[in-house]
Amino acid sequence: MDYKKMDCDVLVIGAGGAGMRAALAASEMGAKVIMVSKSLLGKAHTVMAEGGIAAALGNVDPDDNWQVHFADIIEEGVYLSNWRMAEILAKEAPDRVYELESYGALFDRTPDGRILQRAFGGHSKRRLCHVGDKTGLEMLRTLEDQILHRDVTALDEIYITKLVKKDNAVVGAIGIEMHTGEFILFRAKATILATGGCGRVYKVTSNSWESTGDGIGLAYNAGAILQDMEMIQFHPTGMVYPPGVRGLLVTEGVRGEGGILYNSKGERFMLRYSPEKKELDARDVVARANYNEIIEGRGTPHGGVYLDISYKGAAFIKQKLPGMYQQFLDFAGVDITKEKMEVAPTVHYQMGGVRVDPDTTATNVPGLFAAGEVACGLHGANRLGGNSLADILVFGKRSGEAAAKYASDKKIAEIEDSEVQEEINRVLSYLKPGGVNPYLLVDELTETMSNKVGIVRNGPDLESALQKILELKEEYKKVSVPGGRKYNHGLFTALELGNMLIAAEAIVRSAIMRTESRGAHTRKDYPKKDRNWLKNIILWKEGDTMKMDTVPVPEMPEELKKLVKPEVYQ
Numbered sequence: 001m002d003y004k005k006m007d008c009d010v011l012v013i014g015a016g017g018a019g020m021r022a023a024l025a026a027s028e029m030g031a032k033v034i035m036v037s038k039s040l041l042g043k044a045h046t047v048m049a050e051g052g053i054a055a056a057l058g059n060v061d062p063d064d065n066w067q068v069h070f071a072d073i074i075e076e077g078v079y080l081s082n083w084r085m086a087e088i089l090a091k092e093a094p095d096r097v098y099e100l101e102s103y104g105a106l107f108d109r110t111p112d113g114r115i116l117q118r119a120f121g122g123h124s125k126r127r128l129c130h131v132g133d134k135t136g137l138e139m140l141r142t143l144e145d146q147i148l149h150r151d152v153t154a155l156d157e158i159y160i161t162k163l164v165k166k167d168n169a170v171v172g173a174i175g176i177e178m179h180t181g182e183f184i185l186f187r188a189k190a191t192i193l194a195t196g197g198c199g200r201v202y203k204v205t206s207n208s209w210e211s212t213g214d215g216i217g218l219a220y221n222a223g224a225i226l227q228d229m230e231m232i233q234f235h236p237t238g239m240v241y242p243p244g245v246r247g248l249l250v251t252e253g254v255r256g257e258g259g260i261l262y263n264s265k266g267e268r269f270m271l272r273y274s275p276e277k278k279e280l281d282a283r284d285v286v287a288r289a290n291y292n293e294i295i296e297g298r299g300t301p302h303g304g305v306y307l308d309i310s311y312k313g314a315a316f317i318k319q320k321l322p323g324m325y326q327q328f329l330d331f332a333g334v335d336i337t338k339e340k341m342e343v344a345p346t347v348h349y350q351m352g353g354v355r356v357d358p359d360t361t362a363t364n365v366p367g368l369f370a371a372g373e374v375a376c377g378l379h380g381a382n383r384l385g386g387n388s389l390a391d392i393l394v395f396g397k398r399s400g401e402a403a404a405k406y407a408s409d410k411k412i413a414e415i416e417d418s419e420v421q422e423e424i425n426r427v428l429s430y431l432k433p434g435g436v437n438p439y440l441l442v443d444e445l446t447e448t449m450s451n452k453v454g455i456v457r458n459g460p461d462l463e464s465a466l467q468k469i470l471e472l473k474e475e476y477k478k479v480s481v482p483g484g485r486k487y488n489h490g491l492f493t494a495l496e497l498g499n500m501l502i503a504a505e506a507i508v509r510s511a512i513m514r515t516e517s518r519g520a521h522t523r524k525d526y527p528k529k530d531r532n533w534l535k536n537i538i539l540w541k542e543g544d545t546m547k548m549d550t551v552p553v554p555e556m557p558e559e560l561k562k563l564v565k566p567e568v569y570q
């Protein structure tokens with residue numbers, strides 16, 4: 001079958017904040033860049049980010065600085081973070097924010113005209129630079145504006161199905177143009193994965209339809225190492241009704257601006273769980289508190305807890321949280337300037353992902369880089385709100401620069417036609433009537449993950465989830481869909497499902513292995529933190545087997561150790 005060929009120095013897969021920032025950086029280094037995404041340009045998952053970007057500017061709390069931000073990341077990540085990534089992020093986030101401003105981002109302002117910063121869970125200072133509750137939209141709008149004025153080829157609605165390797169290095173990728181069904185071979189000297197997370201492996205999630213873990217699957221199949229996959233963040237506050245919007249995010253900005261959590265008895269329960277930090281403790285703490293209140297029978301009629309900001313008054317709410325005001329009015333018929341919201345935990349973020357070098361974002365596979373939510377290391381066992389938007393700017397830039405540098409002395413590789421035909425045949429093999437319906441398997445997988453690999457886990461449930469996933473993997477071999485190649489949603493669901501199964505298997509295997517409770521990973525049968533588990537779990541592909549092992553968390557230099565509280569063991 002015929003296919004198009006496109007060559008570049010750097011191929012960026014994904015056009016969220018990480019992909020766009022990487023593409024800009026690589027282009028500024030003089031590289032010829034192609035950036036592809038499976039959604040429309042400007043519509044990537046990043047667009048949904050609400051609360052803000054964490055950067056220690058010290059505009060509101062003058063005693064904030066990179067050292068305090070660094071300590072917050074390490075402590076709230078419960079000592080699983082890669083110290084070097086945390087150091088880089090804390091030091092470079094302010095520059096990336098000012099740079100975004102210089103690109104035209106219109107941040108909210110302090111009375112004297114500086115970038116305003118709000119409080120957020122787990123941050124010990126007011127640190128979140130924001131644009132109302134639409135920070136992600138402003139970030140993407142601004143980056144897209146830059147992309148369109150630079151020499152970057154941005155192609156949307158391209159679904160990448162495989163990374164291509166030669167002599168053990170990634171030398172490009174194969175994709176399908178969704179609206180024509182045409183295949184494209186991208187030959188690239190370096191490739192950056194910026195494909196976002198895998199929240200869609202759960203039924204109740206705040207994530208966009210794109211977050212199906214494609215990057216996890218692509219990297220894993222290309223021989224890259226995954227890490228910390230058991231660390232799935234449950235955001236404490238997602239909408240609970242109507243059913244169609246269950247899981248949709250209620251930004252932490254609501255609590256940052258003073259929102260208070262109550263149970264059905266009218267008790268401000270966070271005073272019990274976290275007397276000092278209350279509603280603004282780290283996400284894992286608040287999410288577990290909400291979960292406990294609900295399962296112990298103190299929940300709301302729709303199975304949530306109450307979140308109230310109405311006491312702040314309509315003018316304040318409409319100015320600070322216009323998106324939330326509209327979201328509740330439109331979807332639930334609730335006026336949050338007068339009434340309480342009902343909220344419950346929702347799957348929000350993958351702390352784990354592709355293991356990368358902290359300075360360059362290079363993976364263990366030459367020619368392959370990873371940045372943003374698909375990569376891991378920075379957030380350890382718990383990501384602080386706002387640190388992802390900082391992450392995608394800081395490490396997106398570094399990734400683009402390192403990939404361009406890597407590409408500078410490489411040649412475009414020759415790729416055998418037979419290899420491309422093999423991949424085309426694999427993709428087209430899903431197009432036939434009579435097979436197993438991929439939507440049904442997606443349903444079974446997401447139900448299993450939400451019911452058995454949730455916020456509080458236990459051995460028997462995890463084992464049964466793994467068994468189910470292995471059965472679904474067998475069923476997946478029989479999947480097919482009717483119809484042709486053009487805009488066939490069923491075909492893309494079939495392709496995504498393969499990646500979702502890899503991500504889910506990695507999450508569950510790692511969750512079984514970590515026999516302790518730390519950060520986002522809570523085991524009912526191992527309720528305590530264990531000093532022997534100051535390790536990262538890694539996974540990789542060997543033949544058809546998912547192999548796994550542990551590696552010690554890299555030890556930080558003495559001068560950085562002095563910045564953080566020593567690990568406290570229970």
Ligand code: FAD
Nearest residue numbers: 014015016018038045046051052160196372373386388389
């Ligand atoms: P994404 O923005 O997810 O982009 C992934 C890109 O990869 C997309 O363009 C997609 O089309 C493309 N892609 C995926 N698979 C393929 C494939 N197979 N082929 C081709 N392209 C592909 N974080 C904060 O720091 N602050 C916040 O206030 C905040 N608010 C949030 C609110 C919500 C509702 C949600 C869901 C998340 C929020 N987050 C926030 C988290 C943050 O938005 C994300 O972690 C971050 O935007 C991820 O960016 P990314 O560039 O890594 O990936």
